[in-house]
Amino acid sequence: MIPKYYEYSNSTKTLAGHMALDNLPYELKKRGAKRPMLITHKSGEAVRGYRALTKALSGTDIIIGCLYLADEGKAQENHLLEVFDAGNCDSIIALGGLSVFELAGRLKALLIRERDEERLLLGNEHVRRGQSIPLIAVPMAYSGVDILGEPELVVLDPRMTMDLPYKEIFLWAVDTLAHGIEAYISPGKNPLSDSFAYSALRLVKENLPRAMQCRRDKKARYGLAQAALLSGLAYMNARIGPVHLLARTLGEACHIPWKEALVILLPHYLENYRVQYDAEYGELLLPLAGPEIYADTPSHERGRKMIQVLRTLPDQYGDKYGGPRCLSACGLARSDIEKVMAALLKSTETLHLSEESIKEDFVNILNAAF
Amino acid sequence: MKKVHPIIPGRRCLVKRILQAKMHFLAKGLIQVVHSHEDLKRDVSDWPEGFTLLLDVLGDAPRIALQKYTDGLYRTDPSALIHYDLRISLKNIAIAQKVLSGRMGFCRAMIENRLVAEGPSVYFTSLLRCLIKAQHILFRLPRDERLMIGKRNSVLGRLKVYQAMLFVKSSRKEDASVDTQVLRVFE
Numbered sequence: 001m002i003p004k005y006y007e008y009s010n011s012t013k014t015l016a017g018h019m020a021l022d023n024l025p026y027e028l029k030k031r032g033a034k035r036p037m038l039i040t041h042k043s044g045e046a047v048r049g050y051r052a053l054t055k056a057l058s059g060t061d062i063i064i065g066c067l068y069l070a071d072e073g074k075a076q077e078n079h080l081l082e083v084f085d086a087g088n089c090d091s092i093i094a095l096g097g098l099s100v101f102e103l104a105g106r107l108k109a110l111l112i113r114e115r116d117e118e119r120l121l122l123g124n125e126h127v128r129r130g131q132s133i134p135l136i137a138v139p140m141a142y143s144g145v146d147i148l149g150e151p152e153l154v155v156l157d158p159r160m161t162m163d164l165p166y167k168e169i170f171l172w173a174v175d176t177l178a179h180g181i182e183a184y185i186s187p188g189k190n191p192l193s194d195s196f197a198y199s200a201l202r203l204v205k206e207n208l209p210r211a212m213q214c215r216r217d218k219k220a221r222y223g224l225a226q227a228a229l230l231s232g233l234a235y236m237n238a239r240i241g242p243v244h245l246l247a248r249t250l251g252e253a254c255h256i257p258w259k260e261a262l263v264i265l266l267p268h269y270l271e272n273y274r275v276q277y278d279a280e281y282g283e284l285l286l287p288l289a290g291p292e293i294y295a296d297t298p299s300h301e302r303g304r305k306m307i308q309v310l311r312t313l314p315d316q317y318g319d320k321y322g323g324p325r326c327l328s329a330c331g332l333a334r335s336d337i338e339k340v341m342a343a344l345l346k347s348t349e350t351l352h353l354s355e356e357s358i359k360e361d362f363v364n365i366l367n368a369a370f
Numbered sequence: 371m372k373k374v375h376p377i378i379p380g381r382r383c384l385v386k387r388i389l390q391a392k393m394h395f396l397a398k399g400l401i402q403v404v405h406s407h408e409d410l411k412r413d414v415s416d417w418p419e420g421f422t423l424l425l426d427v428l429g430d431a432p433r434i435a436l437q438k439y440t441d442g443l444y445r446t447d448p449s450a451l452i453h454y455d456l457r458i459s460l461k462n463i464a465i466a467q468k469v470l471s472g473r474m475g476f477c478r479a480m481i482e483n484r485l486v487a488e489g490p491s492v493y494f495t496s497l498l499r500c501l502i503k504a505q506h507i508l509f510r511l512p513r514d515e516r517l518m519i520g521k522r523n524s525v526l527g528r529l530k531v532y533q534a535m536l537f538v539k540s541s542r543k544e545d546a547s548v549d550t551q552v553l554r555v556f557e
Contacts, residue, residue, distance in 0.1 A: 023461050058380035
């Protein structure tokens with residue numbers, strides 16, 4: 001179904017594939033940047049990513065103005081600006097995952113605001129019009145799913161798809177599926193976000209079994225990273241995701257690993273809204289289960305079948321995933337549900353939902369997943 | 371003001387030297403291939419006299435220049451060049467290493483957006499045809515690229531070109547620093 005009116009914004013250029021990172025100096029120069037600020041986090045994978053990045057920049061006249069390690073929860077806005085100015089930087093490279101992208105997006109917003117204020121003070125002729133700060137996102141592993149702040153450039157290099165444990169691979173894949181499905185059924189959906197979501201689901205279906213069979217399979221890892229980026233781009237434009245919100249709130253309020261909670265909640269959430277979105281679920285059976293199963297299932301059964309496929313995913317990879325199958329096994333108590341509801345009602349992301357629907361639907365989902 | 375230390379990535383001097391040598395090899399090969407193949411000779415004869423082309427790697431990396439004369443292509447000194455008519459730049463050193471050693475064809479490099487061209491598109495097409503042909507003769511390209519080009523190439527033919535490259539004169543130093551654009555204006 002095509003909405004009567006929709007807007008789709010995606011100014012992000014994507015470089016993906018073999019030696020994509022090596023094109024970074026060219027892209028930086030094209031944007032007039034010579035001293036990027038590198039934001040990353042402290043981890044073994046980040047070090048490997050950093051090495052690949054500096055190798056790609058070597059042999060050119062580009063210098064990393066300064067290196068900022070994102071320490072979760074401690075980033076001070078003024079400190080970020082101070083480091084950016086001290087390094088005499090002119091662009092931002094975010095290398096890592098969600099926390100890094102968040103920080104880089106915040107810094108870019110601050111810098112743009114500062115320049116706008118400067119423009120107001122000096123008059124237009126003193127400051128170059130349209131001057132912006134190039135933000136380049138280099139997702140590690142499967143963090144393409146979390147890309148925020150509409151970066152100018154996303155670099156997806158197979159070298160950055162790290163050798164993660166099987167459990168992590170599975171959790172990322174389910175996160176990608178959840179992003180894709182939520183984008184496909186959200187009220188903000190449109191034909192463009194649909195195509196991204198659909199492709200993401202198909203790529204997960206093709207590559208997850210191979211990645212779970214051999215985690216060193218580079219092609220499978222790269223396929224999953226592509227899927228993550230696609231579902232992230234789909235989600236960016238249709239960004240209402242109740243199941244993610246619920247899983248994250250559980251994580252924050254009850255200290256449960258939110259990705260494990262997402263694996264449990266996703267089928268229950270879809271089941272709760274099956275009457276409303278049965279047609280969309282049915283369409284998603286094709287990329288999720290393949291043409292044979294899709295053709296064998298009668299059209300009125302496809303929605304139910306799609307949920308069933310998702311429900312059986314943890315069992316299919318049970319020996320390698322080994323995560324909990326219900327919220328009580330995650331350590332959630334019945335009394336915690338009240339706490340979660342209170343946190344959800346306070347959240348700004350639930351503004352479009354009525355209080356009754358939050359209380360009714362979300363309590364139902366939590367009870368079913370308990 | 372907080373003190374921060376910039377990180378300066380390596381210079382890769384050795385890699386650049388090797389690239390320079392590979393570029394000279396390709397230039398010599400191109401000259402020889404144009405000289406010995408009638409269809410390419412016909413293509414090049416359509417270029418205006420004194421037509422200058424530059425092949426380089428973006429950034430502070432090696433480059434070569436070729437100039438067209440009545441009797442074929444010749445190398446010129448790129449540092450003495452004031453103007454060029456056509457420029458083909460490979461976007462980075464890693465790709466240049468692959469293309470100049472025949473592990474990736476110019477055809478694929480163009481499809482994958484690995485190179486940038488500057489200049490009239492008519493000449494770019496014929497130059498690209500020459501480069502693809504030269505690369506096909508000089509190196510054993512990957513299978514998919516060989517299939518894309520279509521024609522088979524014998525080892526003996528390659529050896530003949532290598533032998534000719536050893537003896538052929540590839541540069542005409544006396545005209546190297548002449549600004550061809552100025553000459554053409556006077557013509």
